[in-house]
Amino acid sequence: MNANDIAGELAGRHIVLGLTGGVAAFKSAEFCRLLTKAGATVQVVMTDSASQFMTPVTMQALSGRPVYCSQWDARPDNNMAHINLSRDADAIVVAPASADFIAQLAQGRANELLALLCLARPIGRAPLLIAPAMNREMWAHPATQRNVRQIAADGAQVLAVASGDQACGEFGDGRMLEAGELFEELIAHLAPKTLVGQHVLVTAGPTFEAIDPVRGITNHSSGKMGFAIARAACEAGADVTLVAGPVHLPTPRGVRRVDVVSARQMHQASVDIARSASVFIATAAVADWRPASEAEHKIKKDGSGEVPQLAFIENPDILAEIAQSPRARAGDLYCVGFAAESENLEANAQAKRARKGVPLLVANIGPATFGRDDNALLLVDDEGVIELSRASKRMLAQQLVAEIAGRVSGAAA
Ligand code: CTP
Numbered sequence: 001m002n003a004n005d006i007a008g009e010l011a012g013r014h015i016v017l018g019l020t021g022g023v024a025a026f027k028s029a030e031f032c033r034l035l036t037k038a039g040a041t042v043q044v045v046m047t048d049s050a051s052q053f054m055t056p057v058t059m060q061a062l063s064g065r066p067v068y069c070s071q072w073d074a075r076p077d078n079n080m081a082h083i084n085l086s087r088d089a090d091a092i093v094v095a096p097a098s099a100d101f102i103a104q105l106a107q108g109r110a111n112e113l114l115a116l117l118c119l120a121r122p123i124g125r126a127p128l129l130i131a132p133a134m135n136r137e138m139w140a141h142p143a144t145q146r147n148v149r150q151i152a153a154d155g156a157q158v159l160a161v162a163s164g165d166q167a168c169g170e171f172g173d174g175r176m177l178e179a180g181e182l183f184e185e186l187i188a189h190l191a192p193k194t195l196v197g198q199h200v201l202v203t204a205g206p207t208f209e210a211i212d213p214v215r216g217i218t219n220h221s222s223g224k225m226g227f228a229i230a231r232a233a234c235e236a237g238a239d240v241t242l243v244a245g246p247v248h249l250p251t252p253r254g255v256r257r258v259d260v261v262s263a264r265q266m267h268q269a270s271v272d273i274a275r276s277a278s279v280f281i282a283t284a285a286v287a288d289w290r291p292a293s294e295a296e297h298k299i300k301k302d303g304s305g306e307v308p309q310l311a312f313i314e315n316p317d318i319l320a321e322i323a324q325s326p327r328a329r330a331g332d333l334y335c336v337g338f339a340a341e342s343e344n345l346e347a348n349a350q351a352k353r354a355r356k357g358v359p360l361l362v363a364n365i366g367p368a369t370f371g372r373d374d375n376a377l378l379l380v381d382d383e384g385v386i387e388l389s390r391a392s393k394r395m396l397a398q399q400l401v402a403e404i405a406g407r408v409s410g411a412a413a
Pocket of ligand 1: 352
């Protein structure tokens with residue numbers, strides 16, 4: 001996760017980062033760095049045990065603020081650190097959260113500043129995210145599982161644990177999430193939940209149409225826009241399935257991914273999934289044609305100078321077909337098309353929207369976006385044209401998801 005990708009994501013946000021005792025504290029140092037790079041102000045609060053694993057000096061240097069370790073810290077004028085710290089927070093993240101700390105929360109105990117401020121937080125205003133970190137037996141213990149259920153019922157969001165090698169030499173569940181994963185969880189938690197209850201299908205990336213076992217026809221689509229949309233939709237609370245052509249991009253957290261290669265595979269997967277989807281966003285650059293036949297073996301140069309003659313047949317138009325399905329026509333499936341053009345953006349987009357029969361078409365200049373991290377979009381629907389000016393694909397995806405959510409909820413109202 002690089003600094004450019006996350007710049008501004010948390011601008012204006014104030015995060016309280018709590019550390020309790022655990023070897024995973026080193027990941028929290030990196031997490032703290034990500035938070036500040038994303039523009040958040042970070043107030044670190046550490047328990048006594050946490051200081052055995054990481055010094056407050058390190059966390060002060062990374063957060064740029066003095067760390068709070070004690071309820072009896074005399075710095076606040078009113079001497080009420082637990083109140084002041086919890087009132088300003090947009091979110092409180094405890095990472096690592098030890099088994100003992102979770103037990104304290106479950107009982108509503110307050111014998112250290114961090115537990116005290118969690119108890120004192122306004123539950124409706126300051127969300128509490130807990131990132132457990134412990135040995136696998138401690139994690140699996142019925143007492144811990146009982147406590148985890150209890151704090152979740154009391155309003156905390158308990159993040160998943162990872163499985164793998166543990167500091168104690170054992171292997172299993174209980175590892176804390178990595179810094180980047182914690183960051184994504186926090187971003188998702190803070191995102192407006194505009195698509196709750198929706199099942200969003202996204203196609204992304206290019207397709208690859210085989211000529212023979214070693215060659216094929218593809219295009220320059222990187223899949224970045226579609227992946228960014230899938231991520232933003234998931235953060236907005238949707239259940240998201242991403243049908244991806246051949247790209248080298250990590251699956252956004254929480255998104256279900258189906259990998260395909262050819263247009264026909266993408267067509268099959270999309271038609272199946274669209275049966276239960278409520279929104280379909282077709283960002284894939286699907287090959288319009290494929291070789292009429294795929295040679296069983298590599299086509300060889302025979303030295304005669306003769307070149308192979310390729311014949312093509314048309315691929316199914318996934319978007320047009322799904323947009324004409326009974327569910328889409330009945331208004332149960334909202335379809336969004338993309339148009340990669342090289343000129344006359346608005347006129348081509350209007351024509352394509354009518355041809356594909358979709359309520360919303362998103363147009364961009366293909367050669368100006370393929371492979372890049374930024375883009376500019378034109379949204380064309382019944383109401384007219386909206387321009388989303390040049391920005392990162394991440395930001396455009398968030399704006400587009402908000403636009404789609406407005407239209408979907410408007411249709412449902
Ligand atoms: N699309 C699709 N299946 C295809 C071709 C395109 O689902 N076989 C979808 C794309 O995912 C996109 C929209 O249709 O959402 C428009 O794609 P684009 O390539 O711009 O348009 P084409 O229909 O191929 O028209 P043309 O290439 O002539 O501009």
